[in-house]
Amino acid sequence: MSDPVVAAKKDAGIRAANMVEDGMIVGLGTGSTVFFAMERLGERIKTEGLRILGVPTSNQTAMRAEEYGIPLTTLTLHPVLDLAIDGADQVDPKKQMIKGRGAAHLREKVVADAAKQFVVVIDSGKEVTGLDAAVPIEVLPFAYGSVAKKLRELGGEPVMREGVKKDGPVISDNGNYVVDCAFGAIADPAGLEAAINRIPGVLGNGIFAAMTAKTVVIVGGKR
Amino acid sequence: MSDPVVAAKKDAGIRAANMVEDGMIVGLGTGSTVFFAMERLGERIKTEGLRILGVPTSNQTAMRAEEYGIPLTTLTLHPVLDLAIDGADQVDPKKQMIKGRGAAHLREKVVADAAKQFVVVIDSGKEVTGLDAAVPIEVLPFAYGSVAKKLRELGGEPVMREGVKKDGPVISDNGNYVVDCAFGAIADPAGLEAAINRIPGVLGNGIFAAMTAKTVVIVGGKR
Amino acid sequence: MSDPVVAAKKDAGIRAANMVEDGMIVGLGTGSTVFFAMERLGERIKTEGLRILGVPTSNQTAMRAEEYGIPLTTLTLHPVLDLAIDGADQVDPKKQMIKGRGAAHLREKVVADAAKQFVVVIDSGKEVTGLDAAVPIEVLPFAYGSVAKKLRELGGEPVMREGVKKDGPVISDNGNYVVDCAFGAIADPAGLEAAINRIPGVLGNGIFAAMTAKTVVIVGGKR
């Protein structure tokens, strides 16, 4: 735990987990910082008798929840979540974000949207003055060609995310492609988020600019 | 062929097929009227040597294309289509439409969007003065609960489409649920189309109000 | 409840639910008779404080479990089930079965296979002297053509199951096709089950002939 980045992630995760109150329905994001939060939630369940139900955003998170002893539920039974905890790849001063390096951002946006409060846990390396990372976009495989063309018309440079231990494209947990689309510095994240969503065949995109009002950002190791 | 509705569908299909020119890339919708168009295209391929490539919107259409001898391609190779032919469930005087009774509307919208010209083939029973049918909406199964809640907040009454020869929900060719959401008379189809699309977990919706400029409506049996 | 078939289904469901003991992990099949069992399990949870966890075989069953207050888990966390309850379309005197009218038989076979005891709940209309129903077979869409050909070589007559409120094929909860394949009277169910499974592209089939030793059949209204 001497690695300062790991320490910061763990700190952020623990602080988020400590915000959870008894009886809450909690959205559980995907990625290493979130797993620190989930580990802490598991401890609180055992030691404090904390009663919560989690809604996982990925197969990986569901498996981890089971390891940590966090009981799971679904949005069908609980369409409103009290709080969601998730990481991010870039966060700007207005709490606008880019997510999706782990290809779980479609379900992550659903869960964040369903939550009353969205708690984002990051280390300081994710803080930026302006968003400029390539935007991960989940695309219906059938529509890849026409979506790529429309993204170019929006000024982007779409690149199919290729698998490493799988020939051909990475496939999301939902069975779709992921396109990483660089736009350079993004002047208007909310506008770009909406413009990308208007393309038929786009199923979700990694810009989170429409839920800043309910977002709390916790930067690990920083108060 | 004495049934006047079938005769009207066939007339519409044949007239659409006759608009196709040699060398075109043609989007192929789903449903009985489109299949009349495809049957005619198959005839033209055999008798005139018409050279076209089709992009099918469903598994069913792909099978029919193979029967009629229409060679297929994909949007990956041809991201721009010259013309798309499809049916509709309701069409208003401004050429705004509701589609999706056959649960193929997500791919149908991708194909219509990719086409320079969108030819809609209907019988006169599909003409309405104002759209008021339930809107078919393709939904990520994970997000069903939260999407249904948001649709109610928009004034809709979402109903899961249930399978008939399958227990539980109808599953689309893309592996998702279909929700039929009644809104009564739809005053602003373009606004509602956009509002539904903004809900995370909505993958596509059956309102087609953003492409009226390039739409041609052919009503069978009527000139 | 005056309908004798419904009464028999309810009787079978209740008797199966009464076999469940505190602390069990229970596989939950799909269909109306199983739902009577689940309703009874929900009552026992409320009135007796019965503590169980269910593993659902379909999206529909998961929704029903949530309605009845049955907490759910997964095979990942519990790869061995104490007991599974499910229906059947035909059951012969040796407790060999055909299942799959509801297109959920792939997951149903996984769950039955994972269970120490398999409790089949039926009304007397499902009892036959010999299996002869068409066998529901889940098929990878890519492989439909070659699988159909191989099924014909085995003496079957494969028919694609067509959707009713969906154009084209019924799609299973797993995203695949369902082929109903008539073989006439099936002399050797275990042999046919194995032969069908050997065809590449077959993902599951509705003959259940390999788990008769652990199967208990409850016929509603009959002791």
Place this chain on the structure above:
Amino acid sequence: MSDPVVAAKKDAGIRAANMVEDGMIVGLGTGSTVFFAMERLGERIKTEGLRILGVPTSNQTAMRAEEYGIPLTTLTLHPVLDLAIDGADQVDPKKQMIKGRGAAHLREKVVADAAKQFVVVIDSGKEVTGLDAAVPIEVLPFAYGSVAKKLRELGGEPVMREGVKKDGPVISDNGNYVVDCAFGAIADPAGLEAAINRIPGVLGNGIFAAMTAKTVVIVGGKR
């Protein structure tokens, strides 16, 4: 091209492509050696006017076929293929193989099975005296826990294949998990292939031991 392994792959690919005759329906596997064969087929189409139709085993191969100008068809239209070309990860002296490093082996086995002749193209590094690689197994996500347990009972050590540019498991083109299961030296490949296939929830496995009679192995750089 000075890399001897690349040169061997290219040699194997070209020799396989030269076996293809005018009018053939050709199965197209996935991977670098197959792509050399496809490049050569594209040349022959352009220079000789070779008329063939290809059936691709993956999204990646479909994209490559379009680049090389190889027209595609499906098993629905052509359930019997004249010849299939594919690579392998290990090939023993009896022409038994392990495939699936690229996670495309379910469709690859369907295509190989549908072909009259199966041409395997490898470099000499893939030749082994006995199969001992971990066996890639495509698994229904729902069934991961129970399938892993059954694989251990067969003497295997199942490891979920984890994504690299995707959090959590690799997802196949068919939407499923891939488990790599080491069995040490495999004494009876045909028996193990059948035993794995009997586990409910296994959708395909990477042992190819049932089609040696129609298999031709081409080792690049070796005559």
